[in-house]
Amino acid sequence: MDRIPASNGHTNGNGLSSPIANGSSPLGNGVQKHGSSIARVSLPGSTLYDDSYIDRQEFVRLVIQSLRDVGYIESAATLEAESGYSLEAPEVSEFRQYILNASWGSAEALLVRLGVADEESLWEARFLIGQQKYLELLEARKTAAALQVLRNELAPLNVDPDQLHLLSSLMMSSDPEDLRRRAGWDGASGASRQQLLAELQRQSFYSSYFDAFPRVTTMILEVHADEVWNIAWSHNGEYLASASKDKTAIIWRIGSESEPSMRECAPELILRDHPYSVGCVAWSRDDAILLTSADHLIKMWDARSGICLRTLDAHSETVSALTWLPDGSGFISGGLDRKIILWDAEGKQRDSWGITAMRVTDLAVSPDFSRLVSVGMDYVAPTPPAHEFEHGHGRDTSPPISGSGNGASIANVPRSPENWMIIYDLASKQMESSIRLDGELTSIKISDDSRYALFNRSPDEIHLWDLAAGQLVRKLTGQRQEHNVIRSCFGGIDGNFIVSGSEDGNVYVWHRDSGSLLEVLSGHGEGSVNSVAWNPRNERMFASCSDDNTIRIWEVPPTDAFELSSGRADYSQLEPSGKGKGKVNQQWDGA
Amino acid sequence: MGMKYRRYLAGERVYGCATCRTHLATIHSMISRAFNGQHGRAYLFDGVVNIVEGEPNDRQMTTGKHTVRDIYCVKCGATLGWKYDRAYEGSQKYKEGKFILERNLLVDVQ
Numbered sequence: 209m210d211r212i213p214a215s216n217g218h219t220n221g222n223g224l225s226s227p228i229a230n231g232s233s234p235l236g237n238g239v240q241k242h243g244s245s246i247a248r249v250s251l252p253g254s255t256l257y258d259d260s261y262i263d264r265q266e267f268v269r270l271v272i273q274s275l276r277d278v279g280y281i282e283s284a285a286t287l288e289a290e291s292g293y294s295l296e297a298p299e300v301s302e303f304r305q306y307i308l309n310a311s312w313g314s315a316e317a318l319l320v321r322l323g324v325a326d327e328e329s330l331w332e333a334r335f336l337i338g339q340q341k342y343l344e345l346l347e348a349r350k351t352a353a354a355l356q357v358l359r360n361e362l363a364p365l366n367v368d369p370d371q372l373h374l375l376s377s378l379m380m381s382s383d384p385e386d387l388r389r390r391a392g393w394d395g396a397s398g399a400s401r402q403q404l405l406a407e408l409q410r411q412s413f414y415s416s417y418f419d420a421f422p423r424v425t426t427m428i429l430e431v432h433a434d435e436v437w438n439i440a441w442s443h444n445g446e447y448l449a450s451a452s453k454d455k456t457a458i459i460w461r462i463g464s465e466s467e468p469s470m471r472e473c474a475p476e477l478i479l480r481d482h483p484y485s486v487g488c489v490a491w492s493r494d495d496a497i498l499l500t501s502a503d504h505l506i507k508m509w510d511a512r513s514g515i516c517l518r519t520l521d522a523h524s525e526t527v528s529a530l531t532w533l534p535d536g537s538g539f540i541s542g543g544l545d546r547k548i549i550l551w552d553a554e555g556k557q558r559d560s561w562g563i564t565a566m567r568v569t570d571l572a573v574s575p576d577f578s579r580l581v582s583v584g585m586d587y588v589a590p591t592p593p594a595h596e597f598e599h600g601h602g603r604d605t606s607p608p609i610s611g612s613g614n615g616a617s618i619a620n621v622p623r624s625p626e627n628w629m630i631i632y633d634l635a636s637k638q639m640e641s642s643i644r645l646d647g648e649l650t651s652i653k654i655s656d657d658s659r660y661a662l663f664n665r666s667p668d669e670i671h672l673w674d675l676a677a678g679q680l681v682r683k684l685t686g687q688r689q690e691h692n693v694i695r696s697c698f699g700g701i702d703g704n705f706i707v708s709g710s711e712d713g714n715v716y717v718w719h720r721d722s723g724s725l726l727e728v729l730s731g732h733g734e735g736s737v738n739s740v741a742w743n744p745r746n747e748r749m750f751a752s753c754s755d756d757n758t759i760r761i762w763e764v765p766p767t768d769a770f771e772l773s774s775g776r777a778d779y780s781q782l783e784p785s786g787k788g789k790g791k792v793n794q795q796w797d798g799a
Numbered sequence: 800m801g802m803k804y805r806r807y808l809a810g811e812r813v814y815g816c817a818t819c820r821t822h823l824a825t826i827h828s829m830i831s832r833a834f835n836g837q838h839g840r841a842y843l844f845d846g847v848v849n850i851v852e853g854e855p856n857d858r859q860m861t862t863g864k865h866t867v868r869d870i871y872c873v874k875c876g877a878t879l880g881w882k883y884d885r886a887y888e889g890s891q892k893y894k895e896g897k898f899i900l901e902r903n904l905l906v907d908v909q
């Protein structure tokens with residue numbers, strides 16, 4: 209008899225091998241024995257050292273996160289207590305205390321408030337808590353109370369009959385030691401409550417995560433004759449526009465049928481007549497107009513008929529960004545000619561930022577209409593103001609942008625190191641702040657709540673920036689970016705995932721609030737995955753485009769493939785036992 | 800492979816494509832003006848940017864046999880000159896890996 213009714217026996221070591229170490233996972237993480245017993249250290253100022261420019265809070269939070277990631281949960285908790293910088297919502301700490309103090313009723317009551325919303329996760333959490341409660345009562349020789357829990361709390365959960373039987377058989381244990389041995393459980397005074405916490409986090413997060421994460425390719429769109437560089441969803445989520453090196457843009461209809469095999473995914477319109485490769489695509493708010501850019505030209509297309517309405521020729525160098533205003537009244541273009549232009553919805557110039565301080569490589573407008581954020585290169589300080597350099601088209605008299613001094617060979621000249629992010633107040637066009645960064649910046653997105661900016665920074669980094677606080681929140685790493693324009697985006701419920709293309713041909717996915725790398729999705733062929741776009745109407749679908757000439761649509765795996773579709777070791781714990789039906793998420797060793 | 804923005808050069812003098820003004824080279828990377836191309840005077844450069852290289856082929860030149868590839872403007876596709884892959888004569892080895900741009904196909908962009 210060495211069946212192990214609790215999954216604790218399967219968690220390795222500290223039971224915290226979850227790739228989601230922390231963050232917004234509803235049940236938090238790990239152990240906090242100290243919590244209240246450690247005095248908070250209060251320090252003057254906000255920097256790490258007196259003469260340092262490192263933000264102390266940001267630094268300490270990164271350390272806490274790192275400690276958690278490797279499993280030093282106690283150290284992280286101690287540091288949290290001493291510093292007062294917590295990574296968790298108060299409810300999460302509260303929940304942890306309830307579990308560690310065996311306040312089972314309070315813990316259960318808190319579950320819904322913690323955001324454990326789906327049936328499966330709630331069931332799982334209630335079962336695990338009920339089981340712990342039952343075992344602790346048995347251990348304390350409170351057999352009658354334990355029996356109550358078994359009958360009134362566990363049995364109504366439709367637990368597998370064999371599992372119930374096994375739990376009830378533990379009543380026959382001769383003493384607490386025998387119980388702990390037979391249950392493979394180390395008792396109320398052991399680590400079992402902490403393991404329960406870890407397991408709760410794992411289970412609740414995993415089931416909601418695996419239910420919701422689109423990690424299976426359901427469609428491959430193959431019509432482009434060359435690399436696909438950019439993609440954008442229509443606002444109604446039914447069309448995808450793609451921009452290709454083959455000098456076309458394609459509007460694909462991605463039907464809304466829930467069954468992928470029933471769905472059509474034919475190219476609805478192929479927009480030709482671009483004299484150059486197409487770099488940007490942008491849908492108007494009502495999806496009636498699609499903008500494309502091909503080198504320095506912007507084209508406005510009737511998205512239903514495919515007729516080219518206008519060609520706009522105000523930029524003298526590559527247009528790198530097209531973004532519609534949140535109210536649909538017009539759009540903004542940015543280019544390597546340093547220009548940022550505001551257009552009305554008919555394609556007439558309405559306003560301009562003039563020649564800005566840098567060659568714009570991307571820009572975005574915050575949904576709340578407050579900010580314009582641009583990233584770019586070849587920054588030149590905007591003073592003196594008289595230097596309004598006009599490039600290209602016959603203005604050879606303008607002074608050099610920057611003297612490169614003596615004759616270094618340009619064969620190996622790196623890109624100018626002057627890469628910046630510039631944040632403008634949208635209404636006044638005034639520069640709000642500017643941040644210099646090493647490495648080329650190739651993509652900028654702003655979260656739906658207008659709080660975060662997300663940009664790719666070569667080499668190999670993505671930065672999540674808090675626009676309100678004006679500081680770096682975290683760096684995401686794993687993907688490869690050295691030479692190419694690679695783009696990333698937010699996605700999922702509340703934008704809690706971050707997805708990026710990569711020069712190694714994979715799609716990378718992170719958990720936004722912890723920075724943990726969740727998925728490396730393979731499937732695309734040779735070359736870079738250049739851009740990704742999350743369906744604005746379907747949080748269970750996103751698209752990626754690649755140098756392999758294709759676009760992939762990624763969706764949530766069908767439920768019948770649920771238990772076999774992941775190679776993740778931890779996930780094996782969620783495999784049904786094969787006994788009974790349905791809700792048996794514990795793995796059982798043979799008798 | 801992949802999307803790249805064209806590079807922009809800075810300096811006292813920047814040569815660009817006569818057709819589309821794409822930046823190609825600076826005067827600092829010029830090694831010699833004493834070359835002849837198919838359209839007259841040509842310059843030898845240490846490095847150029849924003850070009851696409853064609854397939855290699857052997858050509859007999861006044862200074863001997865060379866393996867060269869034609870080079871084209873990345874934006875408009877205009878032929879601009881060639882790149883030396885290999886010089887068979889020892890005295891010509893210095894040209895290997897260097898680029899010829901024909902003066903008549905260039906324009907000063909800065």
Ligand SMILES: [Zn+2]
Pocket residue numbers: 816817818819820821872873874875876877
């Ligand atoms: Zn050209």
